[in-house]
Amino acid sequence: MKIDPKSSADLSAQIAQAIRDAIVAGELIVDERLPSETELSEHFQVSRSTVREALKRLAAQSLIRTQRGATGGAFVNRLSFEDAYTQQITTSTLLLSMNAVSFDTACEARFALERACAPLSAIRRTADQLATMRAEIFRQGQPGLTDEAFCASDVAFHRALVDGAANPILSYQLAGAVEAMQPLMNMITFTARSREEIVALHTRITDAIENKDSMVADAALAELMTYTIALKDNVMAARRSKADLSSG
Numbered sequence: 050m051k052i053d054p055k056s057s058a059d060l061s062a063q064i065a066q067a068i069r070d071a072i073v074a075g076e077l078i079v080d081e082r083l084p085s086e087t088e089l090s091e092h093f094q095v096s097r098s099t100v101r102e103a104l105k106r107l108a109a110q111s112l113i114r115t116q117r118g119a120t121g122g123a124f125v126n127r128l129s130f131e132d133a134y135t136q137q138i139t140t141s142t143l144l145l146s147m148n149a150v151s152f153d154t155a156c157e158a159r160f161a162l163e164r165a166c167a168p169l170s171a172i173r174r175t176a177d178q179l180a181t182m183r184a185e186i187f188r189q190g191q192p193g194l195t196d197e198a199f200c201a202s203d204v205a206f207h208r209a210l211v212d213g214a215a216n217p218i219l220s221y222q223l224a225g226a227v228e229a230m231q232p233l234m235n236m237i238t239f240t241a242r243s244r245e246e247i248v249a250l251h252t253r254i255t256d257a258i259e260n261k262d263s264m265v266a267d268a269a270l271a272e273l274m275t276y277t278i279a280l281k282d283n284v285m286a287a288r289r290s291k292a293d294l295s296s297g
Contacts, residue, residue: 050076052093060095064103067093072112072125083113083123110136130217134224141225145233152237152281159226159234160274163207166214166223167254167270168263174213181209182255189248199244200235204228206251213258238280241287246276 050071052063071077084092089100104123107113111133114126145155170178185206189199204227211223250273257266 050092054094061099061102061106064089064093064095064100065106068103068107069112077125079125079127081125083125085122130221133221137221137225138228141229145229152234153278155230156234156274156277159230160270162219162223162226163211164267164270166211166216166219167258167266169216170210170213171258171261171263171266173215174258178209178213179255179259182206182251182258185209186248186251186255189244189251196235196239200231200239203235203247204231207231210254210258234277237284238277241280241284250276
């Protein structure tokens with residue numbers, strides 16, 4: 050493991066990257082104890098505080114865990130897809146907010162990925178996942194539900210649909226697509242959407258998944274995408290009209 054002391058890059062970031070590369074390459078294996086802070090500081094020729102900062106970076110990414118006591122130290126963690134969901138969602142949210150990704154582009158990507166899950170979910174979904182989808186549909190039909198709660202329920206519904214595919218890689222990818230993009234879509238369209246229309250589409254999707262009818266599920270998801278984009282277009286048109294009236 051090496052770093053470049055002459056590089057302008059932060060030394061702790063370089064150390065974290067060097068250890069990360071060693072984990073990815075299999076030079077450091079799951080549950081292996083890392084060298085002590087003193088040993089690492091001598092190896093990289095840096096202060097212990099710099100090493101400690103590097104280890105904090107790795108722990109924040111769930112790549113290592115620390116244990117106290119005589120047999121403690123920093124150990125290589127077994128990273129699971131579920132453990133990485135939060136980081137994936139955070140990264141996706143930041144990318145969307147910082148790079149001015151268009152609504153249509155985000156919508157296209159999210160539904161393309163979700164439609165890839167539908168045929169698998171129709172075959173593999175569990176009774177619990179189907180029950181979650183039904184429960185969220187019931188929740189969405191409650192008249193006193195706030196917009197924030199409806200959005201959360203919407204995310205939970207689609208999360209269950211995606212997880213029903215029983216493919217951890219798809220679930221990981223969709224963690225960002227659904228849980229970062231869906232709130233963005235809801236924030237733009239909530240004033241114009243019909244909850245009844247969304248509940249009806251969700252019901253069609255769920256019925257199709259229960260009946261193992263992937264074609265109907267795909268068609269309903271395609272219709273939901275079309276409906277979502279139409280909502281956005283209506284909202285944008287109304288805003289432009291309001292702005293024109295104000296400027297006039």
